[in-house]
Amino acid sequence: MSTDLMPNRYRAGESDLPRRESELIARRDQVLGASYRLQYRHPVHFVRGEGMWLYDPDGRPYLDFYNNVPSLGHCHPEVNAAMAEQAGRISANTRYLEPKLVDYAERLVHTFPDVLDRVVFTCTGSESNDLALRIARFASGNEGVIVSTYAYHGTSAATAAVSPNLGDAVKLSPFVRMVSLPGPEGVPESQAADFFEAQVRSAIVDLNRRGIGVAALLIDSIFSSDGVWVDPPGFIAGGVAAVREAGGLVIADEVQPGFGRTGAHIWGFERHEIVPDLVTLGKPMGNGFPIGAVVGRRGPMEKFGATSRYSNTFAGNTVGIATADAVLTILQRDQIPQNALAMGQRLRAGLEKLAKQQPGIRAIRNAGLFFGVDMGSERAAAAGRRAVALDVVNAMRHDGVLISTTGANEDSLKVRPPLVCQAEHVDLFLASMERALINVAG
Numbered sequence: 180m181s182t183d184l185m186p187n188r189y190r191a192g193e194s195d196l197p198r199r200e201s202e203l204i205a206r207r208d209q210v211l212g213a214s215y216r217l218q219y220r221h222p223v224h225f226v227r228g229e230g231m232w233l234y235d236p237d238g239r240p241y242l243d244f245y246n247n248v249p250s251l252g253h254c255h256p257e258v259n260a261a262m263a264e265q266a267g268r269i270s271a272n273t274r275y276l277e278p279k280l281v282d283y284a285e286r287l288v289h290t291f292p293d294v295l296d297r298v299v300f301t302c303t304g305s306e307s308n309d310l311a312l313r314i315a316r317f318a319s320g321n322e323g324v325i326v327s328t329y330a331y332h333g334t335s336a337a338t339a340a341v342s343p344n345l346g347d348a349v350k351l352s353p354f355v356r357m358v359s360l361p362g363p364e365g366v367p368e369s370q371a372a373d374f375f376e377a378q379v380r381s382a383i384v385d386l387n388r389r390g391i392g393v394a395a396l397l398i399d400s401i402f403s404s405d406g407v408w409v410d411p412p413g414f415i416a417g418g419v420a421a422v423r424e425a426g427g428l429v430i431a432d433e434v435q436p437g438f439g440r441t442g443a444h445i446w447g448f449e450r451h452e453i454v455p456d457l458v459t460l461g462k463p464m465g466n467g468f469p470i471g472a473v474v475g476r477r478g479p480m481e482k483f484g485a486t487s488r489y490s491n492t493f494a495g496n497t498v499g500i501a502t503a504d505a506v507l508t509i510l511q512r513d514q515i516p517q518n519a520l521a522m523g524q525r526l527r528a529g530l531e532k533l534a535k536q537q538p539g540i541r542a543i544r545n546a547g548l549f550f551g552v553d554m555g556s557e558r559a560a561a562a563g564r565r566a567v568a569l570d571v572v573n574a575m576r577h578d579g580v581l582i583s584t585t586g587a588n589e590d591s592l593k594v595r596p597p598l599v600c601q602a603e604h605v606d607l608f609l610a611s612m613e614r615a616l617i618n619v620a621g
Contacts, residue, residue, distance in 0.1 A: 230253060231599065244582050245595060246596075273495040287503075295474050295476060299480070300470065321427060327399075330405065331403075332432055341355050360405055371410075396419065397432060399447075403436070430457045434461035438510060440549050440595070442523050469499070470495075518599070522602070522605055529606070533612065541556065552594060554568040554591065565588050575611050580608055
């Protein structure tokens, strides 16, 4: 979501706040940089979290249906115990021999197709995408990067330059080409694959004509910032093939769809039946502890590593590895992806029923527990649709349920609860959304 264009964020003077929060906001404004934002028209203040819930200073619970970072729920006791135990022994870097580093690396790559058998650790998703771009450019000898129209891939200088979602104030690299997605363009699913491939091939022609060449197709396999455009499965395959024909690499940004969120698979790219050259990981990898990675094919990884230095003091530190190892253990042992699939089906059924009963829901898209829900009538102006979405988000916040918005017009609800979501949480969410729709319509 654009940091400059977040319409559901707090603006001074918009809401009546308790003295405790208004004084805290005033102190923030005096010391924090202007780039910081507070979400919701009436900001939330939390002091602890547990599972699916966040609690404010007065003990009021809020159901979290937005936060994909703690994918196993807030403050998971086993994850916290692994983190604390390792922190109590030693926190060291990857230049020392450490069996747990190798153990976890072996376990992690085992969840990928066999050809993706090398891993380099980072601290964040932004670092992962930054490193993946370096590898792709070095391995291909080219500079061009193809991304979707409203993609977001990170906050470093290199990743911000390939993130059109950040808004006009953040200038894109001249080596970037944007491609439209078939869904937002209204292309029928039967023509989606041809449409996407044509967009990618056109971008490749332009990059080659200008002597830039294509280094990478960089895609979030669930296209979350574009509005969660997930169907039809496989529509990206022709574009993937075109990039490889042109000498480029395919980078799957799994920071949001990875680690079981799509339900049927651990990795979002599997849903499209492609195998990328590089895969970038972040956020849910440590359930809130900052750790990320680039997993890739041996060829480009070794070509880059043989001549280029990547030294990152905190990446792959022993505390992060112990934490990530606990997350992967729980993910597999407790069949978290299967739960995401089942709860996604329950949530979709409930939303479809709600759409028939209440006006305001235009379309529903999901893979597992990642939803984009378009709000407002097709006949309504863009500003009107956006207003409906934002009103619903803020009405649900007042009701104690947290979601946000996404998409070019910010008229799609972004719904992505922790993957430990259960049936009772889904039902609470649906009841709150029904109240919000009635409130907004009234």
